[in-house]
Amino acid sequence: MTEEDDSLPPLGPEFAAQFQRDDRRPACQLYLISPLDVSGGFADRLARALDAGPVAAFQFRVKDVDQHEAARLAEPLQRICADRDVAFLVNDSISLAKRLGADGVHLGQEDGDPREARSVLGPSAQIGVTCHDSRHLAMEAGEAGADYVAFGSFYPTTTKEVRHRPEPAILSWWATVFELPSVAIGGITPANARPLIDAGADFLAVSASVWGGDEIAAVKAFNQVLKG
Secondary structure: OOHHHHHOOOOHHHHHHHOOOOOOOOOOOEEEEEEOOOOOHHHHHHHHHHOOOOOOOOEOOOOOOOOHHHHHHHHHHHHHHHHHEEEEEOOOHHHHHHHHOEEEEEOOOOOOOHHHHHHHOOOOOOOEEEOOOOHHHHHHHOOOOOOOOEEEEEOOOOOOOOOOOOOOOHHHHHHOOOOOOOOEEEEOOOOHHHHHHHHHHOOEEEEEHHHOOHHHHHHHHHHHOOOO
């Protein structure tokens, strides 16, 4: 539990154990996040991954390149997603999302406010916010107009430094109290995804578990788990 959540009662593991998903809530879906290197043959890998099974969204996440280079790298990937009706979201940068006409943006806690993103990107943009292990941050994001909130890292991950480790119960609490979708992130593999799905995650955000090996096999394996 974070300091911001001190005013909220603690969530015990039994919260997730007792959770029952509302039948009116859509089934959990797959959300791919790009590796940092999307050059070379990555476009072909993305196409193969998206053709291997249902994917709801793809997040374009690159670091340490200027916006012109980022846009150059993003454009072929955006076309691949558009051809397959997969939402294309940009990590961190409202301005790059605007430039590309992306379907939305994913904001970290230091990357801007959902209200700003909405004013720049318009009413139909999908806006997500990283909320770590904080119910307080998630409620703030929802009040600010986010379309989804992301909790994590649930498991150890090599994709980024981990400072927050929520329990699956936070997903159950969120799904019980709010209609807004939640995204589970952080070290998720086909082997460890089931507790997060059962706890109420609406999306599984995955990166290394797909791009670190055979992307076709990984997407198929995730979709087998998602089918239950």
